[in-house]
Amino acid sequence: MSSKVLIEVADLNFAYPDRPKVLNNFNLTWRAEERIGLAGPNGVGKSTLLFLIMGLLKAQSGVIEIFGKQRREEKDFQAIRPQMGFVFQDANDQLFCPTVADDLAFGPLNLGLGHDEIHRIVERVLARLGLMGFEHRVTYDLSGGEKKLVAIGSALSLNPRLLILDEPTANLDPVTVARLEGVLAESGLPYLVVSHDHEFLDRVTTRRLEIRPNLS
Amino acid sequence: MTCDLHPGSSFLHQLDPRLKIVIVAIWSFLAALIQTLPAASFALAGSLLFALAGRLSPRETLTRLVKVNAFLLVIWFLIPFSFSMPGRTVGSFGFFTVTAEGLQLALLLTLKANAVALGALAFFGTSSVTQLAAAAHRLGASEKITAIFLLMLRYFHVIRQEYVRLRLAMKVRAFRPTFSLHTYRSYANLVGMLMVRSMDRAGRVHAAMLCRGYTGRFWFYDHFSFTRLDLAGVALAILLVAGVLVLNVI
Ligand SMILES: Nc1ncnc2c1ncn2[C@@H]1O[C@H](COP(=O)(O)OP(=O)(O)OP(=O)(O)O)[C@@H](O)[C@H]1O
């Protein structure tokens, strides 16, 4: 018997207004234990696919099923977004609070958790990332690698059921990449990660998915 | 630009940010009312006491005060000469005469302005912006205004960095500003690009907020409690306020 399906995408079609189609009848089945690596040339539509899955863009046609339910409208996605830790390609888009602690607390605050619990979450996430003592650092003063780690932390602080990461290794040195791999492994979560670094994908994923340019 | 002007754990750092906002509001209002030199001097001394209690760095504080006083320079150039009431003449430069009343008023304004500036620096420089924003929100500032204030602080820096980067990109391609149409067009492109990028970024930031469960309400990560230390702060403030009031009447 097959294991539980986290996300099922069927016959997805998407084009930006007045532009050629980016996704043409795209299909994807993501099972519970899978760690998927998503690769493909620049501009092929990887980030676009992730935005569609998060409900940040609307497909022209096709079905998106997440956690066993079809998701169509903003309301459907609102309920499940916090359960899908999404890490943006550019950490500056994600970290918008003045300090690291504020940023890690943003998600839990939206979930309505109490102050003490949020404090514990912030501490735990920082420890997990090896960023103890960074609570009151100003987010824009962090290095690119630190920003990326905090951005991942801001997804982890939601206590999600899965992670979706858009090119997390871009601009990171090998040491920080290794740290990132540790964080991913320790999370114990299934994840989908976009990367152009094939060796990285070989190390951290169980399945490779290649998006080919849409030639139609 | 940093958020915590003076990081630390002094007496002022530990005061409830809500109390700080209230004290600064009262202190500034009071300073505006002061009419006599002794009261103004006392107020400035009070602010100095606050600054000491907050362990402000003398160098940074002075730099900031110099900026305030640069504005006051204008007052010193105008008021002593332009006092219209019949006053005691202290001296005259050709057509202009300097009156004692004018000098006194200029001095009074200088003392008052410095008292307000130093007081505000002492209280606001010893809390993080987030704390102050959250406190202002608790005190009734609207959620939208507070959120805009925080986001502005955060992205002012990002947009400035973007500006610097674009300027560098122009420079390395041999751009040198002259009085030419090319220069104006390039600057227009630069400004246009900054705006487009900001719009774009605003869209992505909003998306990132949605991904973390944002539904239109902005919550603040802070909880305040009124402690015994705050009581000491209130007592000190009341004492100083009373001092100013008494001196202002005599
Ligand atoms: N907001 C937009 N409006 C119009 N077209 C867009 C928009 N965003 C992306 N595109 C186009 O859609 C296509 C897919 O873009 P997308 O960002 O998904 O690619 P990607 O696979 O993530 O590329 P990369 O590896 O460079 O990140 C590209 O051709 C791009 O030019």
Ligand SMILES: [Mg+2]
């Ligand atoms: Mg991309």
